[in-house]
Amino acid sequence: MTRSWIPFLVFLLFQDPAALAAPPRNKGYRRSIPVVLPTPAPTPPPTPVLEWRGRVYTDQYWFTAGTRPGEFEQSSVSAWLDVSTESSSKSGLRGIVQLDAFYRDINHPDASSARLRVREAYYSYLGDGFEFRVGQQIVPWGRSDGVNPTDYFTAKDMTLLNPDDEVRRLGAPGLSMSYTPDGGASPFTLLFVFQAAYPQMRMLIPDQAIPPGIVFEKTAPAPAWFRSDSIEAGVKIAYQQSSFDLSLSAFRGRSQYSQYLFDLQSSSIRPVHPGETAVGADGSFTWDAQVFRFETALRMPDNGTREDPNFGLVQPWHWDSVIGVERPLGDDFRVQAQFLYRWHLFYPGAMAFLPVQVAVGNANALILNYQDQGNPGGTLRLAWQRDGSDFTADVFMVGYFASGESFLVRPQVGYTPFTNMKLITGADLYGGNPDRPLGALRSRSHLFFEAKYVF
Numbered sequence: 039m040t041r042s043w044i045p046f047l048v049f050l051l052f053q054d055p056a057a058l059a060a061p062p063r064n065k066g067y068r069r070s071i072p073v074v075l076p077t078p079a080p081t082p083p084p085t086p087v088l089e090w091r092g093r094v095y096t097d098q099y100w101f102t103a104g105t106r107p108g109e110f111e112q113s114s115v116s117a118w119l120d121v122s123t124e125s126s127s128k129s130g131l132r133g134i135v136q137l138d139a140f141y142r143d144i145n146h147p148d149a150s151s152a153r154l155r156v157r158e159a160y161y162s163y164l165g166d167g168f169e170f171r172v173g174q175q176i177v178p179w180g181r182s183d184g185v186n187p188t189d190y191f192t193a194k195d196m197t198l199l200n201p202d203d204e205v206r207r208l209g210a211p212g213l214s215m216s217y218t219p220d221g222g223a224s225p226f227t228l229l230f231v232f233q234a235a236y237p238q239m240r241m242l243i244p245d246q247a248i249p250p251g252i253v254f255e256k257t258a259p260a261p262a263w264f265r266s267d268s269i270e271a272g273v274k275i276a277y278q279q280s281s282f283d284l285s286l287s288a289f290r291g292r293s294q295y296s297q298y299l300f301d302l303q304s305s306s307i308r309p310v311h312p313g314e315t316a317v318g319a320d321g322s323f324t325w326d327a328q329v330f331r332f333e334t335a336l337r338m339p340d341n342g343t344r345e346d347p348n349f350g351l352v353q354p355w356h357w358d359s360v361i362g363v364e365r366p367l368g369d370d371f372r373v374q375a376q377f378l379y380r381w382h383l384f385y386p387g388a389m390a391f392l393p394v395q396v397a398v399g400n401a402n403a404l405i406l407n408y409q410d411q412g413n414p415g416g417t418l419r420l421a422w423q424r425d426g427s428d429f430t431a432d433v434f435m436v437g438y439f440a441s442g443e444s445f446l447v448r449p450q451v452g453y454t455p456f457t458n459m460k461l462i463t464g465a466d467l468y469g470g471n472p473d474r475p476l477g478a479l480r481s482r483s484h485l486f487f488e489a490k491y492v493f
Contacts, residue, residue, distance in 0.1 A: 087123060087124065088121065088122075088123045089121070089122050089123065090119065090120065090121045090122075091120050091492075091493060092117065092118045092119045092120055092492075092493055093117070093118045093490060093491065093492045093493070094115075094116070094117045094118075094490075094491050094493075095115075095116055095488055095489060095490035095491065096114065096115045096116070096488065096489050097112060097113075097114050097116070097199060097200055097201075097486065097487075097488050098110070098112070098113055098114075098486065098487045098488075099111040099112040099113070099199050099484045099485070099486045100484055100485050100486075101481075101482075101483070101484055102465070102467075102483045102484055102485055103480055103481055103482075103483040104480075104481030104482070104483075105481070110141065110142040111142070111143075111144065111147075111199065111482070111484050112140065112142060112143045112144065112199045113140065113141035113142050113143075114138055114139060114140045114141065114143060115138075115139050116136065116137065116138045116139070117136075117137045118134060118135070118136050118137075118157070119134070119135045120132070120133075120134045121133050121134075121135075128163055128164050128165055129161070129162065129163040129164070130161075130162055131160075131161055131162075132158065132159070132160060132162065133156070133158065133159040133160075134156070134157040134158045134159070135154070135155070135156055135157065136154070136155045136156075136157045137152070137153075137154050137155075138152065138153050138155070138198075139151075139152045140152065143197070143198075143199075144197040144199070144242070145197055156174055157174075157176070157209065158173070158174055158175050158176060158209055159173050159174045160172060160173030160174060160175045161173055166221040166222060167217060167218040167219060167220065167221045167222035167223075167224070168215075168216070168217050168218075169215065169216045169217075170213070170214075170215050171213060171214045171215075172212075172213040173211065173213075174209055174210070174211050175209050175210075175212065175214065176192055176207050176208075176209035177191040177192060177209070177212075177214050177231050177233075178191075178192050178207065179191065179274065179287065179320075180320055180333050181320045181321070181322055181331050181333055182320070182331055182332075182333040182360040182362055182376060183362065183374055183376060183417060183419060184203070184376075184417055184434070184436060185358075185360055185376070185378055185417065185436075186333060186360075187318055187333050187334055187335035187337070187358035187359065187360065188287055188316075188318040188319075188320050188333055188334075188335045190270075190272050190287075190289040190291065190316055190318075191210065191212075191231055191233060191237075191270070191272065191289075191291075192207050192208060192209060192210075192237060192294075193207075193208045193237035193238055193239040193240075193294040194206040194207055194208065194239060194240075195208055195239075195240040196239070196240055196241050196242045197240045197241075197242060198240075199484075199486065200488070201450060201462050201464065201486065201488055208237045208238070208239075209237065210233040210234070210235055210236060210237045211233065211234045211235060211263060212231065212232050212233035212234050213231075213232050214229070214230070214231045214232075215229070215230045215231075216228065216229045216230075225277050225278050225279055226275065226276070226277055227275070227276045227277075227278070228273070228274075228275055228276075229273065229274040229275075229276065230271070230272075230273050231271065231272050231273075232269070232270075232271045233269065233270045233271070233291065234263040234264050234268070234269060235260075235261040235262065235263045235264075235265075235268045235269070236261055236268060236269075236270050236291055236292040236294065236311060237294055238257065238258060238260070238261075238294060238296070238311065239294040239295050239296065240256075240257065241256075241295070241296065241405055242479060242482065243256060243405060244404065244405075244478035244479055244481075245481070246472075246478060247401040247404050247405055247478070248307075248401065249307070249394060249397040249398065249401070252300075252305065252306065252307055252394070253304070253305070253306035253307065254306070254307045255306065255307065255308050255309055256296075256309065257296070257309060258296060258308070258309040258310060258311060261292075261311075267292075267313070268292070269291070270289070270290060270291020270292055271289075271290055271291065272287060272288060272289035272290070272291070273287065273288055274286065274287040274288075275287075281323060281324050281325075282321065282322065282323035282324070283321055283322055283323075284319070284320075284321035285319065285320055285321065286317075286318075286319050287316075287317070287318045287319065287320075287335075288316070288317050288318075289314075289315065289316040289317075289318075290313075290314075290315050290316075291313070291314060292311045292312070292313055292314060293311050293312050293313075293314045293337075293339055294311070295311070295353075295406055296309035296310065296311060297309065297310050297311075297312060297339075297341075297352045297353060297402055297406070298310075298398055298401060298402055298405075299348065299351065299352070299398065300392075300394055300395050300398045307398055312339045312340050312341045312342070312352070313339070313340040314337060314338060314339045314340065315338045315340075316335050316336060316337045316338060317335065317336050318333070318334055318335030318336065319332075319333075319334055319335075320332065320333040320334070327365050327366055328363055328364070328365045329363070329364045329365065330361075330362070330363050331360075331361075331362045331363075331364070331376075332359070332360065332361045332362070333359070333360045334357070334358065334359040334360070335357070335358055336355070336356075336357045337355065337356055337357075337358065338355045339352070339353060339354075339355065342354040342355045342356075342384065343355065343384055344384055349384070349386060350386035350391065350399060351391065351395060351396075351398065351399035351402065352399075352402060353402065353403075353406045353408050354382045354383065354384040354385060354386070354408065355382065355383040355384055356380055356381065356382045356383070356408065357380070357381045357382075357383065358378075358379070358380050359378070359379050359380075360376050360377070360378055361376065361377050362374060362375060362376035362377070362417075363375055369424075369425075370422055370423060370424045371420065371421065371422050372420075372421045372423075373418075373419070373420050373421075374417075374418070374419040374421075375416070375417070375418050375419075376416060376417040376418075377414070377415075377416050378414065378415035378416055378417065378438075379412070379413070379414050379415070380407070380408070380412070380413045380415075381411065381412050381413075382408055382411045382412070385411040404473070404474075404475060404478060405475070407438070407475045409440075409441065409473075409474070409475075410440040410441055412440065413438055413439075413440040414438070414439050414440060415436065415437055415438035415439060416436070416437060416439075417434070417435065417436045417437075418434070418435045419432060419433070419434045419435075420432060420433050428453055428454045428455065429451065429452065429453055429454075430451070430452040430453075430454075431449075431450070431451045431452070432449075432450060433447065433448065433449040433450075434446075434447075434448045435447050435448070436476070437470070437476070438474065438475070438476065441471075441474075442470065442471030442473070442474055442477070443470040443471060443474070443477075444468075444469070444470035444471055444474035444475055444476035444477035444478075445468070445469055445470050445476055445477075446466060446467070446468055446469075446476050446479075447465075447466075447467045447469075448464060448465065448466050448467070449464055449465060450462055450463065450464025450465075451463055451464065458491055458492045458493060459489070459490070459491050459492075460489075460490050460492075461487075461488070461489050461490075462486075462487070462488045462490075463485075463486065463487045463488075464485075464486055465483070465484065465485050465486065466482075466483060466484055466486070467483050468480045468482060468483050469483075
């Protein structure tokens, strides 16, 4: 009797549940009992976790030359707080706040000051091959060391002295997007950047560059957001393989560098940031232990051609290129060398302007390094680090060679007494022809010391 139920049980087990739930076609049969499948409980969204980290450091800079040797050029204490949280597995928020307190600095040589700055604050989304960020952010482009012709979207505060040039970077409000096809598996990546306002470079201006007896404004007013004369955008297409990569880029926006003009009505020197178009490329490839890099860009300011009424007083169109190689030397050393070249497509002859305008034009040429139509240069970095040692050392040199040399030499030594603490001491030594950009900064040569704690 028991065995007679086996075929019927098999029939029930292998029936389609939808068929079991349907009404019978023959009223003479018993109605089937609907099968209700349990519905899995929805997965609760992850609870946002607030993560934070930061750094506290102090920078001390002392003049070694000029009229005030041994005096503070900058004495500061800084703190960064980096906070992030994930609203989902693919999206999140991040903010970096920077507080700087100065006993003395370049902008306030005889008084104390302080400032609070939002370095970055953005929302990000990361999907399959797609990344999106919107908000205040830093978008560095370029692969070369120190000199980056394709770095269109960030500026640097050169009046903030720090051993790490990345600390000087200034971002801007905007959005950035990147897309890699095939869910991120493709070697091609397309990048797009839009900024609502351009960042402004703050330059070290030699005292002799300012004509005496004239009101001089070092920095232009901050640009308003989303205005036609403030926005900028750029696109890059990159191709990457295991041993090489290549990218092409284009940009339209404003120059980060101020150009100075003499205002006849107010008898003052005022800074302007001209509109600019640029196209560029960068790449690298590896061969044995060598890494070769190149970066090049044609920068075309709107007022940089012979048709502009200020031509001869402002920087003309220029083509900047960097070619470099990096490789280890033995077990403890690493060397990086680069060749730099700047070529101005249009170059002025004699300038038929008022003497004060000519003086301002010469100051522009000194500050922005376009005193010659062609200007070769180079950089060299030699770094030492031994496995297991708490000490590091490196020396960086940059120089330009057209019509008289000008150079910067930066030796420094680092010591890590424990995991989160690092001490750095070194010097920035300017030299060469005082009528050239780096030689004109000889009075700003200095020694420095930094103590940094990361948490």
